[in-house]
Amino acid sequence: MSASWFLTVPLAVLLLVPAAAAASAGLRGRAGTLPADSKLGVHGPAAAVSPAASAMANRVAAPVVLAAAAVFVIGAILTLALRQPTGTTLVIFAVALIGGIALLIAGGSLGERAAATVPKPAAKPVGCEGCACGSGGCAGLTRSAAAQA
Numbered sequence: 666m667s668a669s670w671f672l673t674v675p676l677a678v679l680l681l682v683p684a685a686a687a688a689s690a691g692l693r694g695r696a697g698t699l700p701a702d703s704k705l706g707v708h709g710p711a712a713a714v715s716p717a718a719s720a721m722a723n724r725v726a727a728p729v730v731l732a733a734a735a736v737f738v739i740g741a742i743l744t745l746a747l748r749q750p751t752g753t754t755l756v757i758f759a760v761a762l763i764g765g766i767a768l769l770i771a772g773g774s775l776g777e778r779a780a781a782t783v784p785k786p787a788a789k790p791v792g793c794e795g796c797a798c799g800s801g802g803c804a805g806l807t808r809s810a811a812a813q814a
Contacts, residue, residue, distance in 0.1 A: 668754040676758045683765060684737035691731035694723030707776035711783075718783040722776035730773030734780040737767040 690705035697720050699706045709721035739754070740761020744754055 666750060666762065668747040668751040670756070673744050673748075673754055676754065677744045680741040680744065680761055682738045684734045684741065687730050687737065687767035687769060690723070690808035691727045691734060695727035697724060697729075699723045707773050707780065709773070709777035709780065710782040711750060711777050714780070715783065715786050717786075718780040721783050723753065724776075725779035726772035726776030733765045733768035733772065736761055736768060740765070762802055785793065 686705060690699060693699040696704055699720075701716050701719035706712075707719070707726050709722070712719045712722035740757060743757050743761070747754075747757070749757070
């Protein structure tokens with residue numbers, strides 16, 4: 666006896682939701698249009714250093730994230746189309762869910778490692794946080810009185 670539609674349809678939807686999110690993150694990450702402050706994408710310490718590091722992390726993770734989206738979609742299709750017994754349907758769902766999550770973790774790890782290779786941006790001098798000292802920078806503020814005379 667095959668699994669009921671009341672079981673297979675919700676299981677397929679539970680796989681299609683992360684598939685849509687992973688596909689969006691993968692496509693936008695590959696194109697370089699995924700903002701660093703979005704909910705999707707790589708968010709490790711190395712990726713948070715600069716926008717360039719975040720873009721690099723998401724660009725490197727994109728193929729693996731797209732593969733995870735494909736695993737989720739294939740699992741949803743198999744859950745619906747095979748019409749297997751309930752136990753087999755649950756196993757197909759679990760394998761697709763765990764496989765997709767494992768790929769997302771692997772993509773994030775690869776992206777984080779790639780982001781660690783991006784050079785850190787130069788730090789601003791301490792006094793330059795909102796001092797509005799113009800295009801000359803803080804040079805006029807840091808000179809001693811003897812140097813100005």
